[in-house]
Amino acid sequence: MRLKQALIAILCVAVFATAAAASDMKPGEGVTVKPARATWNTGFFQEALVRRGLEQLGYDVQQPKDLQNPIFYKSVTFGDVDYWTNGWFPNHNSQVPSNFDEKAEKVGYVVKAGxxxxxxxxxxxxxxxxxxxxxxxxxxxxxxxxxxxxxxxxxxxxxxxxxxxxxxxxxxxxxxxxxxxxxxxxxxxxxxxxxxxxxxxxxxxxxxxxxxxxxxxxxxxxxxxxxxxxxxxxxxxxxxxxxxxxxxxxxxxxxxxxxxxxxxxxSDIQIVANKEFLKNNPAAHKFMQEFTLQLEDINKQNTLMNEGEKSDRDIARHVDDWIANNQDKWNSWLEAARQAAK
The missing domain is CATH 3.40.190.100 (Glycine betaine-binding periplasmic protein; domain 2)
Known part of the structure; x- marks a missing residue:
């Protein structure tokens, strides 16, 4: 009986250790990511959330470049930047270059019909x-x-x-x-x-x-x-x-x-990313596919910014608060991303 209990205890420890190790997986370790961001600050929140998610997956994510729409779409096809969260389609269709579908991809829905x-x-x-x-x-x-x-x-x-x-x-x-x-x-x-x-x-x-x-x-x-x-x-x-x-x-x-x-x-609000980046980074790709927000959450954060909470530190705090209030959803996105990298 004691031997059986000891084996069960060892098995439980192993399971918990495996689960903990899985939750700490950093599939993006060693990879530098170059995000872009729209020039309208009502799109800053979703950018900061995605950046935080990639960082938790181990990616070294640079500060985003603020780009006007046509410049971003050219830059992402060239690979000068890797992604942004501010695609509005079909509203932005007229601003994408002719080789867009060959070099870039719309990923998931930040807010469908939002x-x-x-x-x-x-x-x-x-x-x-x-x-x-x-x-x-x-x-x-x-x-x-x-x-x-x-x-x-x-x-x-x-x-x-x-x-x-x-x-x-x-x-x-x-x-x-x-x-x-x-x-x-x-x-x-x-x-x-x-x-x-x-x-x-x-x-x-x-x-x-x-x-x-x-x-x-x-x-x-x-x-x-x-x-x-x-x-x-x-x-x-x-x-x-x-x-x-x-x-x-x-x-x-x-x-x-x-x-x-x-x-x-x-329009649908979507992430847009360079295809080569997505191919080489399945964890980032999966996280972007899973990522979605309620329109009300963005409106609430945008109102805080309009009331003066608009610094990078403020936005980072808004991200902290959103994750704390949506921890299960957030964890599920990260877990799906880690699984995609295996």
Whole structure:
């Protein structure tokens, strides 16, 4: 009996030791990884989470390079960077080089159908002036209401140069003949939205492009403070055309109509990585395939950043908190990655 108990004890120790060793496996040891990061800070959280996961798998992950979309997509095909977590598809389709599918790969879904985009205006003005669409900005009284700087056009907080949404907004100004009626402000988006929020809090009107995930629609709540408005009709760009059915959306809270013609494709947020990197690093590949977030989690973190918690140290703390609150899920991703490396 004592011998049997001793054997069982030895077996248990061996099992626990094996499990502990498996959980400490570092399949990425000795490998340096070169990540990139989008220029919009609402995408920083997911980048930091993936970087942390790869570090826990033993990879030496460099600080990310902040790159504009077209530069990233060229860089990842060249192998100058290994990946980023900020792919928006099909919104970014027009910005990828011709050899993209040969050299790079979309991996998993950070948030499937999480990339909602469109135009919003202050609800007070929408109700007062019966604004339903961008077409209404051709009316003199509407332009005047949103003409902040006196140039005779309605000012709209838009996208900085190099962002995918900038191309779409430029397309809209042209195909809907809005160039003489709307002035898209293309300065820093964060600064532009801070200014718009200040204007709204002072009782003034707001008119802006935004997307989800983003803090903007938590500070300016659709249906209460602002409303989503329509484009006059769906006129997709060449890149948008294959997903034209994803440009009109039903069930959007705070929209002036249901469905609402957003004029932007509802996008999947995905990791994009160099194919050679993925081939040589099955653990990293598997972790990226497993990695996914709830849109609400990103919005919550984005709001913390907007309230001042935006340093690298703050973001690292947000990562710590998210992992602590999702430890089982996190561990399962790491375990799947380790198994893939065996």
């Amino acid at each position: 990339g909602l985009q469109g135009y919003l205006i202050s609800k007070k003005e929408a109700d007062k002036l019966n604004i339903k669409s961008l077409e209404d900005f051709k009316r003199p009284e509407v332009k005047e209401a949103f003409d902040i700087n006196g140039d005779g056009k309605a000012e709209m907080t838009a996208c900085p140069p190099g962002w995918g949404c900038e191309n779409i907004i430029t397309h809209h100004m042209k195909v809907y003949d809005l160039g003489d009626h709307i002035n898209p402000i293309k300065a820093s988006y964060e600064a532009g939205m801070a200014s718009a929020l200040g204007t709204y809090k002072s009782g003034g009107p707001v008119f802006f492009y935004t997307w989800a995930p983003n803090w903007t629609i938590f500070k300016l709540k659709p249906g209460e403070d602002v409303v989503w408005i329509n484009v006059p009709e769906i006129k997709p760009t060449e890149a948008q055309a294959p997903a034209e059915d994803r440009m009109t959306v039903s069930g959007i809270k705070g929209a002036v109509s249901d469905p609402v013609k957003l004029g932007f494709v509802v």
